[in-house]
Amino acid sequence: MTRLPTRTLGSLTVSAQGLGCMGMSHAYGASDDQQSVKTIHRALDLGVTLLDTADFYGSGHNEELVGRALTGRRDQAVIATKFGFANKLGEKTRIRGDAEYVRQACDASLRRLGVDHIDLYYLHRVDPEVPIEETVGAMAELVAAGKVRFLGLSEASAATLRRAHAVHPVSALQSEWSLWTRDVEAEVAPVCRELGIGLVPFSPLGRGFLTGRITSVDTLEETDMRRSQPRFTDGNLDRNLAIVERLRELAAEKGVTAGQLALAWVQHRGDDVVPIPGTRRESYLEENLGALAVELSAEELAAIDAAAPVQEIAGNRYDDGALRFVDG
Numbered sequence: 501m502t503r504l505p506t507r508t509l510g511s512l513t514v515s516a517q518g519l520g521c522m523g524m525s526h527a528y529g530a531s532d533d534q535q536s537v538k539t540i541h542r543a544l545d546l547g548v549t550l551l552d553t554a555d556f557y558g559s560g561h562n563e564e565l566v567g568r569a570l571t572g573r574r575d576q577a578v579i580a581t582k583f584g585f586a587n588k589l590g591e592k593t594r595i596r597g598d599a600e601y602v603r604q605a606c607d608a609s610l611r612r613l614g615v616d617h618i619d620l621y622y623l624h625r626v627d628p629e630v631p632i633e634e635t636v637g638a639m640a641e642l643v644a645a646g647k648v649r650f651l652g653l654s655e656a657s658a659a660t661l662r663r664a665h666a667v668h669p670v671s672a673l674q675s676e677w678s679l680w681t682r683d684v685e686a687e688v689a690p691v692c693r694e695l696g697i698g699l700v701p702f703s704p705l706g707r708g709f710l711t712g713r714i715t716s717v718d719t720l721e722e723t724d725m726r727r728s729q730p731r732f733t734d735g736n737l738d739r740n741l742a743i744v745e746r747l748r749e750l751a752a753e754k755g756v757t758a759g760q761l762a763l764a765w766v767q768h769r770g771d772d773v774v775p776i777p778g779t780r781r782e783s784y785l786e787e788n789l790g791a792l793a794v795e796l797s798a799e800e801l802a803a804i805d806a807a808a809p810v811q812e813i814a815g816n817r818y819d820d821g822a823l824r825f826v827d828g
Contacts, residue, residue, distance in 0.1 A: 510697060563609055583624055
């Protein structure tokens with residue numbers, strides 16, 4: 501197994517880049533389990549330790565897939581999974597963070613993964629009806645019981661992080677962070693750094709858009725969720741393509757791909773940042789890992805920032821229905 505650089509999320513040591521497994525079961529159209537398992541195995545072979553899943557992805561299928569892939573290789577992986585969506589795909593969205601559900605969800609995830617403990621257990625979305633102290637208190641009980649090693653939150657506000665961390669140390673905050681989604685920079689990232697909480701950016705490639713491979717939603721499968729996301733619809737895609745073209749030019753000068761440049765930009769946000777780009781293909785996995793070797797000077801980082809100004813991003817990252825579940 502290859503060794504990659506490592507970073508720490510709180511006191512949890514992981515590879516400097518992880519693998520997001522969501523797309524292997526959810527959101528981006530049909531997938532091939534056999535190919536997905538091969539990609540996970542290749543990630544492990546290349547030194548990736550952090551594998552990210554959730555009970556919601558494919559209504560449990562993704563956890564089962566990751567569990568199968570780790571048969572005989574459990575000790576090579578740091579398993580991160582999430583709970584909080586109490587509905588199955590296609591049902592009305594419900595968030596639950598009550599103590600009873602925390603316990604139920606963890607036991608169900610352990611069964612699907614086929615393991616005796618979860619390394620990093622996240623609250624997927626904050627339940628607005630339940631005090632965060634109750635949710636994290638129940639998660640802390642899972643740590644005491646040996647079912648979970650470290651705790652995390654996803655898409656949580658700075659204020660919620662402070663309250664949660666006061667109950668039990670939070671090791672990681674998972675939120676969308678990329679050149680075209682920089683909401684965490686104003687308040688959340690500074691609080692994470694104050695409290696010693698690591699940052700785990702999901703969709704660091706803008707749901708694949710920043711690679712330059714998506715130029716029309718017509719190339720996406722009918723069941724691909726990007727077909728209905730604001731940044732890909734209502735003419736916004738065409739406006740956002742100007743940003744990708746500028747990234748391509750900078751990447752060509754550097755001798756890397758646009759995706760590697762965008763991912764390297766995220767990697768350079770700090771030594772406490774561990775992005776989890778998702779892919780189902782070994783070739784894209786290898787390309788993403790190549791970003792770890794891309795060094796960027798202050799001048800190059802400034803040029804990348806200038807190529808993707810926040811004020812020019814067209815469209816919200818989620819529609820109004822999904823945005824209401826992001827902790828404000």
